[in-house]
Every structure is written in C-alpha cells, then in structure tokens.
Amino acid sequence: MPTSSNSPSSRIHQVIQAQRLPMGSIYVEQPLPCPQFERIGPFLLLHHWQDLLPGNQSPYEVGVGPHPHRGFSPVTCIYAGGLRHRDSLGNDHVIHAGGTQWIDAGNGIVHSERPDDTLAENGGMLELIQFWINTPSEVKMNAASYHPLSAAETPSWNESGWKIGLVQGRWNEHESPIVSSHPLRIANLKADAAGSSMNISIPMGWTGLLYVLDGAILVDGQRTEGRHMATIVPGEVESIHIESLDACRVLMLVGAPFDEPVISHGPFVMSTYEEIQRAILDYHDGKMGTLTEP
Template sequence: MSNIKLIIEERAANIGNFMVGRLLPFRQKRMVGPFIYIDHMGPVRLNERENFDVLPHPHIGLSTLTFLFEGSIMHRDALGNELEIKPGAVNWMTAGKGLVHSERTPEHLRNSPLFMHGLQIWVALPKHLEQMEPEFSHITAAEIPSWTEGDLQFKLIAGEALGKKSPVPVFSKLFMIEIKSKSEQVVNIGKELFGEAGLYILEGGIESDGHLFEPKQLLVANDSTLCEFTIQENSTIYIFGGEPFPEERFIDWNFVSSDKSLIAAAKEKWKNQSFAKIKGDDTEFIPYPTFNSRLK
C-alpha cells in the first residue's frame, strides 16, 4: 500500500512583480507539521531592467525561512537588520507579535542581469509564542550540517533529524532536509522522522510503490515513519515537516494566527501604518489587499 497520502502540484502565484510556484497552503492540506506556506521562487533570469523587489510588508505569528539556490536578496527589517542572503544560507526571521521586512535585489547587483532561484517558507509559531518579541537570525551555508553517505549528499537546513541538529533557532519540533543524489539509490530515513512529512522534488525524481514522481510535485506522506523511496540519479529533493499543532491556524494575507482577533488587529494596524518602519526603506510599502482578502 502506498505511503503517499496526497500529491500537490505547484500552482502559479504572483507576489508583486514576481511569479512563483505555490505549494502550501493547499485546499486539501493547509499545513505539513508547522510548515504553513511554501513558494518555489524561479528559476528565472532577470535582465538589467528588472529587479526582485518585494516592498515593505508585515507578518505576525510565524517565522520566515528563505533558502536560495541561486541569486541574492537584500533583507531589511524594522529591527534594523540589513543583510544579503546568498545561496546555501538560511535567513530566519521570527515576526512574533509583528515585524515589517523587505526583500530586494542588492544595490551592487541592480541594473545587471540576475538569476533567481530558491524557496520562501513560513513556519507557524506555537500558540504560546505567537505574540513573542520579534527576532532575526542569519545562518551561513558553512554552518548548516552537511554530510555524505555513499552517493547521497545531505543537509539539515532546520530542526533536528538523522542524528543532527541545525543551528537555525526553531520554536517547535520540525525538520527540513536536503538530499542530493549522484546515482539511483534507495533512501530509507523514516525511522528518523516524526509527526507529518512532505517531500518536494526540485529536480530529478523519485520512485515509490512503482510510481515515478517528477519535479514541481510535493508528496505528503500518510506516515512519516515509513519514508522509504528510490531517488533517481542527479536529483535534489527536500523533506520537511514535524509535529502538527493541536489548534487550527488562520491565514489572512501575510498574517498567521490561531486567534482571528489578532489577525484583525494586525490588519488595522497595517492599514493605519502604525507598525514600526524599516530605516532606509520606509517610503514604499505593499498595501493590504482588501479586494481579495479572505480569512482561511
């Protein structure tokens, strides 16, 4: 019997001046463990007249995880952090009770061709930490646990799994693992996982129960402890998940919470422009999209 509960295909979504492939949330599966939102960004080549510019916008109730394969993004936030995100590093911003940030092409790369490719992820906070003070951490590529087993290359991007612990300061039991293959291999790591698990195929493919799955597919497991499959040669996959929360989470635009009243308050606060602003990036912002807002 197949261990695959659900297959989610990437769906096109617009995040301003940039198209992405949306994986979560999905109507039949809102979250996988604490992971509530995943966008596959690119791959896309921007010409010298184009820039990646996500204007200042707010979040509550979550941590953002940015992981680039190629390209570069300048992160700025209202805590005063200004840092260039490069491939292989992890940008981990915890919005808590509320934080504004922007993501732009760095000044030294503007007006130059740029290739962009990566993952943008939201991880919901436990209920008792949804209103915590905002925090920011940047973990370099060299700090991410990386190892090889035969022709398989592993990275533990966040959380704990496979006997390793990532330095990314997460707030719940979760894991995000990268696996790259040079040749066809059987992978069996289910006994090392817990909670819920999803497997995203970036390139190459996997075979499970006689079925071949291809890029741009997210496979959600029935049971994370039965995570066994054959990975094809020259493949890259991401396995993520963890312990689900007992309470439902609601999403409205960039706001996540178990309490709808907190979302309503954040909406009014942003409409009134009373969030703390980003020093040096406070002349533009993304307005609250009243025309298509819905609480999920």
C-alpha cells in the same frame, strides 16, 4: 492529477503537482496550499521562485518591498543568486546560494526581500523557496527575531549518494544552529545521478512533505517529479525510502502537528479573528516597527 500510495505501511499519502501562480510581476510554483490541503501539519505555504534577472535594474525595482508579518515563521532557502533582507529590527543582510533566511515574526516585524545589488545590476539567476511555518499560540506574541544561516554555517554531509544540508532540527548526530519553538526537521537533499538510495527516519506522529525542485525521485515507490510535492502523514513506520531517478534536488519539511485554530489574513497568522484585527491595527499604528526604502 494527484496520485496516492497503495501500500498500507507507506507514510506517503499523495503526490501533487504545484500550481503556477502570478505574484505581482513574477510567477511562482505553489504546491501548498492546494485544493487537497489548506495546510500540512505546521506548514502553511510553499512558494518556489526561479527567474533569470535581466540586469540593469535598481535593487529596489526587483523583489518584494517592505511588508509586515506576525504569528509565524517565514523561511527562505536560496538556491541561486543572493537575497538581501532588511527589517524593522535594524538587520541588513545578504544570504547567497546554499543559505537560509529564518524569521520568527513573533509579535510583528516589517521586512523587505530583494536581490542583492550585484545581481540586480548585472543580472543572473535567482532561485529560492519561501515557506511559512505556524507557531504555537503561546509564542505568537514573543519578540520578533531574524536568523541568517549561510551555506558555510549549514550542517552538511554526504550519505548514500545524497548531499544533505540541515536547515533546522536534528538528523542523527547533526544539529542545526537555528532553534525552533516546535519540533521540526528541515533539510535540502541533492543527488547528482540516478540510483542514490536511503532511508530517512521520521517520528511516527510527524507529518510534512517532500518538494522536488527538479529531477525525479521514488519515495516509498511513488514517483515524484520536479515541481511536485509528496505529502507525508503519521503512520506506524518510522521511515520513508527515497531513491533518485536522475540528478535531483529535494526540500524536506517534516514536524510534529499541533491541534490549534489557524486564522490567517494576508501576512498575519493567528489563533482568533480578534488577534487578526489587532495585528492589522498594530501594523497601521506602527507597533511592528517601520522600514523605509530610497
């Protein structure tokens, strides 16, 4: 059952449990979209996948094969194992735990996402979160691009008992090398024990969410456990307060909302139905490029 904050000054609106859903041969935790929210600001979808791979598999038997995207940014944070990205732009790259794969799908890209060869062959834990970020209509047809960010390249620091890894945006004096077409701040937060407490500044007009991978936190007094999402709404205060209740990991997605139509169809997110129809035709005509696998 979702819960709501009783404090009129709190930016936390609801705490919602993720749904466990089948995705082909795997299961993912999906807090967004959900019955309460089709989307939250620019954030359209969040999938959390954690699985122990058995090994003795071909890399092409695991993960997701070639598929297209247009009109938004699919982003993947890797928490355990390694994920190989290949795409129609010619990129072929593996990101390991602590890193991020950021795609600006723009006018179209075809890519695959599979465990790296060693993980597929030897087995082991693979854990990742993929989330989709809408992009403003004026940049939806920009050229597609891919931006890998390794753990070593991710701005990271310790603050008030929390380890923070900044995936995108600015946080005080820290800034991520990944550039977005829209104001965002995306970060991974980790506490090793209970009692780590800090205020997080968030512009008053911004919205977003905190997704707890495991452990539990208090955010503005609201208990939020693993596999739950706390939604953040615009408000008259410029911060939220977060406290770890035990060892925990949290993904923060916040950004400025923009008021534009959102029309989605499978892997395409556009502003009109006509643009969706064009995306389907362009993909089948090969205008988003091609990607083949053995």
